[in-house]
Amino acid sequence: MKEKPDTLEQAVLTEYKYGFVTDIDTDVIAKGLSENTIRLISNKKNEPEWMLDWRLKAYNHWLKLEEPKWSNVKYPIINYQDIIYYAAPKPKKQLNSLDEADPELLATFEKLGISLNEQKRLTGVAVDVVMDSVSIATSFKEQLSEIGVIFCSISEAIQLHPELVKKYLGSVVPMTDNYFAALNSAVFTDGSFCYIPKGVRCPMELSTYFRINTENAGQFERTLIVAEDESYVSYLEGCTAPMRDENQLHAAVVELVAHAKAEIKYSTVQNWYPGDKNGLGGIYNFVTKRGMCKGDHSKISWTQVETGSAITWKYPSVILKGDHSIGEFYSVAFTNNHQQADTGTKMIHLGKNTRSRIVSKGISAGHSQNSYRGLVRASKQATNARNYSQCDSLLLGDKCGAHTFPYIEVKNKTAIVEHEATTSKIGEDQLFYCKQRGIDAETAVALIVNGFAKEVMNQLPMEFAVEAQKLLAISMEGSVG
């Protein structure tokens, strides 16, 4: 019998599971951006003068910039005066323990699968939770501080560790770096701060969970991770947002600093609300992420699984300054319906014998557009720099697009740069083949996508690999067509 024609489409269509709104009393400032807005934010956070000055400097620089237009994404003009720059769940009193947190908030995060109750949590994972503009709670803080690891919200770090913040904030992503980084520097409200002292191997995964709740609010978070000599940390971030017809802006900055022989492993499972199947609503995820391999033999590894957001625009990058330093980028970007993703990385080889590896897997379904954009640069001093890049695209159906924009700049003759790219397509023929073998469309797509993304998924910390795999499977439900 003739069934509905587009089985591929059905197999990736799914409801966004995290689209609910928490009804909680929120301290919201008026929409709009001006010096006064920044003063207000800084004041609410009780910040020292130097922080306010830094913000204002960034704001004044931002005013001179124009929104970049070079990416392969399309969206209407953003009205920056129509965004709420600060929204905080009330009451914002200092919590000594998570048990003191608002039960409604705890319930929200329980619902998202993030248990804030330390007893109930997976041992081995400490979590900082950010809702809208503020960090609500950080778990395992005390246990970590016993070995000298600082893991807290950036707001708290500004208060308690100003010398570290002053030293590193903006050292990898200067406030003048780009339009969204300048905006973030002016209005960032919270985020996570991690500091791993010399020789310490952080015994648990550190993670931050970002949640947007308030309507019309933008989220501007700032994350700073510093790993001293011979230290190691694995950090993971996750994010979700309610379903709304209006687009919401999320412009984050993440900076990583790895000193000599230090290693930072940064994993992202990004699941912002992607908009509905007609492309209405969803998060604009415009993020600047960059790591600096400052010391010799240091290593920074980015792993990202990107399934959410109406538009994703981000290039987690590594500056390989120290000799023998290593940069890695593993990415799975899945786009469905009308989602757009322009994502990739930059590997800037400055030191000698530096190595980088890029593995990018783009999966497009529905009417979505998925672009890989990557830069590999070997400077004059980067003797024996090595890069290997692999960019694979998988198209589910014939209405979506995959694009690859590799940029290679080599100024040193001893550098070796390799780039490989493939594109494959899954259509009705492949699905029929699977179904004829007794494998239904959804299982077939999951099998194909998991096979395709395996190399990247294997890079995720074990606790999250399963979650990420499930997320990928859910995002894909209905993408067969």
Next chain:
Amino acid sequence: MLSVKNIHANIDGREILKGINLDIKPGEVHAIMGPNGSGKSTLASVLAGREEYEVTEGAVSFLGKDLLELSTEDRAREGLFLAFQYPVEIPGVSTTNFIKAAVNEKRKYLGQEPLDAVAFLKMMKEKMALVEIDQRLLSRSINEGFSGGEKKRNEVFQMAMLEPKLAIMDETDSGLDIDALRIVANGINKLRSPDRAILLITHYQRLLDYIQPDYVHVLYNGRIVKSGTKELALELEEKGYDFITDEVDLAANQ
């Protein structure tokens, strides 16, 4: 086992099958022959449940069930297997993983426990020997970069693994040289059994030199116009399809 009654089927509004009748019992091997465009592959697709084809009239019963009411995957799980004329490539999925998923989906449907890795490997080893397929081929992405012969052998291997009740072989001989044909035909012969029926769809008689059918049907212009025993295939080989089709066309014009 399979009873096809007066099946009519369209694609894009064009009628391809114009009233097919066919009865197949367990253990039998039927061959459907016919010139290009007669509707042979359409018949295979309709039985397997390809969605582009619309069945406008008729009924099919398979093992007592209304086949047309079953989804494509349930037909497969009930024991209907189609060896594709053009097996597709599926990037990123190894043949081993693919077949494991298929075997276990079928077991789940039948209410059986999934096979564990050891039992599965044991089964693979046995069936690999049957169709002379190289293990290295099975760890590669399914059909990706396979030669024509390797693809067809892989189809027969999957048939062996899935142990169907009815196997439809759609031009399994096409594009094979004589050695590959012999290996594939040997594999199919080894899979003949009293409770398994095989429907061979072929343009040429040469496959039937290797696999002896019990019945031969000639499909022409969407209908079975002649049925007989294997001698019919030999006669076709000798005289060409014209000797039947001219007769049919003449009758139609009168």
